[in-house]
Amino acid sequence: MIVKVLGPGCANCRNLESATRSALADLGLQATVEKVTDYAAIAGYGVMRTPALVIDETVVVSGRVPSVAQVRELLTAAGATGGQ
Amino acid sequence: MRVTLVPRDAPLTGHRFATLAVAAAVVWAAAYWLNGRVWDAVLVDLLHLDPAARWVESVRFFCFDTVKIALLLTAIIFVVTFGRSYLSVERTRALLGGRREGVGNVMAAGLGVVTPFCSCSAVPAFIGFVAAGVPIGVTLSFLIASPLVNEIAIGLLVSMFGVRIALLYVGAGLVIAVVAGWVLGRSGAQRWVEPFVFETRLHGQVIDPSQGLDLRDRVGIAAEEVRSILRRIWPYLLVGIGLGALIHGWAPQEVFTRYAGAGNPFAVLVAVVIGVPLYSNAAGILPLVEVLHDKGLPMGTLLAFMMSVVALSLPELILLRRVLRPPLLAAFVAVVATGIVAVGYLFNAVLG
Numbered sequence: 001m002i003v004k005v006l007g008p009g010c011a012n013c014r015n016l017e018s019a020t021r022s023a024l025a026d027l028g029l030q031a032t033v034e035k036v037t038d039y040a041a042i043a044g045y046g047v048m049r050t051p052a053l054v055i056d057e058t059v060v061v062s063g064r065v066p067s068v069a070q071v072r073e074l075l076t077a078a079g080a081t082g083g084q
Numbered sequence: 085m086r087v088t089l090v091p092r093d094a095p096l097t098g099h100r101f102a103t104l105a106v107a108a109a110v111v112w113a114a115a116y117w118l119n120g121r122v123w124d125a126v127l128v129d130l131l132h133l134d135p136a137a138r139w140v141e142s143v144r145f146f147c148f149d150t151v152k153i154a155l156l157l158t159a160i161i162f163v164v165t166f167g168r169s170y171l172s173v174e175r176t177r178a179l180l181g182g183r184r185e186g187v188g189n190v191m192a193a194g195l196g197v198v199t200p201f202c203s204c205s206a207v208p209a210f211i212g213f214v215a216a217g218v219p220i221g222v223t224l225s226f227l228i229a230s231p232l233v234n235e236i237a238i239g240l241l242v243s244m245f246g247v248r249i250a251l252l253y254v255g256a257g258l259v260i261a262v263v264a265g266w267v268l269g270r271s272g273a274q275r276w277v278e279p280f281v282f283e284t285r286l287h288g289q290v291i292d293p294s295q296g297l298d299l300r301d302r303v304g305i306a307a308e309e310v311r312s313i314l315r316r317i318w319p320y321l322l323v324g325i326g327l328g329a330l331i332h333g334w335a336p337q338e339v340f341t342r343y344a345g346a347g348n349p350f351a352v353l354v355a356v357v358i359g360v361p362l363y364s365n366a367a368g369i370l371p372l373v374e375v376l377h378d379k380g381l382p383m384g385t386l387l388a389f390m391m392s393v394v395a396l397s398l399p400e401l402i403l404l405r406r407v408l409r410p411p412l413l414a415a416f417v418a419v420v421a422t423g424i425v426a427v428g429y430l431f432n433a434v435l436g
Contacts, residue, residue, distance in 0.1 A: 022296035039406060046286050048173040050205055063293040
């Protein structure tokens with residue numbers, strides 16, 4: 001599973017990254033967490049409000065920082081369909 | 085906050101939501117009403133300070149205005165963010181896609197006011213709009229209107245100067261955004277956009293952040309926005325109110341009316357030249373505007389000053405530099421600043 005945090009390095013992007021890391025730890029999932037800070041790459045995902053969370057190349061959240069519980073749900077849902 | 089009044093796992097039903105909203109409104113109104121009375125009681129009755137003394141007048145102004153603006157901000161940001169949670173930049177872009185210039189500029193300016201958007205996202209939004217086929221000029225109308233016609237400024241103007249001034253401000257801001265975007269689009273702005281913007285290809289499915297939220301989520305988003313904005317702007321707010329308190333108590337009225345009053349034909353120009361590099365926000369600038377209005381400055385000059393502070397800021401221009409090359413960036417600042425100056429003179433002439 002590849003998880004990407006999209007954002008130019010604002011406070012919300014760091015919040016999203018830490019929420020993602022704790023959600024992954026809670027679930028005991030092994031995943032690569034990548035930070036995408038390049039504007040062209042961010043816009044390429046169709047994201048216009050940072051931060052955004054991308055799981056296996058699918059945007060699952062954009063424009064807000066979800067709670068750790070919400071990230072856990074998103075990761076579980078993606079894992080079920082993604083064959084993790 | 086009121087969110088915690090509902091048990092975490094219980095659904096927030098419409099009925100419950102209405103009850104909580106009414107309760108919150110009553111508490112808010114009571115606090116607003118008590119504000120002036122409590123400070124009078126504390127300063128005069130309890131501490132036995134002389135209410136006619138200048139410094140007491142300044143202290144009272146500072147305490148009263150800080151609480152008043154904080155209360156107003158909480159209500160405005162909460163209500164606006166809740167309403168905006170039903171809208172999104174994605175939906176705005178879909179509405180603007182394929183629009184021609186002209187109609188597109190007008191729509192973009194209007195949508196710029198209501199769409200939930202922070203200028204910190206100006207760059208990905210610019211790329212996203214252009215990559216989806218929205219013309220540059222229309223995109224610029226959106227990016228100008230969004231900070232220029234500011235919801236906090238609207239709310240504070242209504243409470244300080246009434247609905248008429250607030251409407252004039254909104255109308256003027258929209259006209260500036262439409263005209264500036266149209267002019268820049270017509271003058272071949274695409275030559276001065278960084279080439280990578282046009283090479284960006286959108287892939288993947290766009291998700292709309294306004295979808296799939298229940299009432300509790302929207303209340304949560306609104307409460308979080310109140311917290312994060314207040315946390316971010318309180319220093320500007322205190323500096324603005326502090327300056328306002330000093331001017332209110334100490335600065336003689338003649339100084340302002342002589343140098344910046346209706347008699348000085350350059351007052352608007354000077355106000356905008358001071359306002360553009362100044363980095364603050366509507367909440368920090370309006371207490372100052374209110375005091376300066378009391379000191380006899382004309383409304384047009386003050387609105388021009390406020391608009392130049394909120395519409396153009398160095399941090400936003402540095403961000404936009406990533407997608408706009410210097411000539412277009414300079415034209416962007418020049419056109420918007422000219423529009424603001426024109427509005428200032430027009431209002432001074434119309435409002436007297």
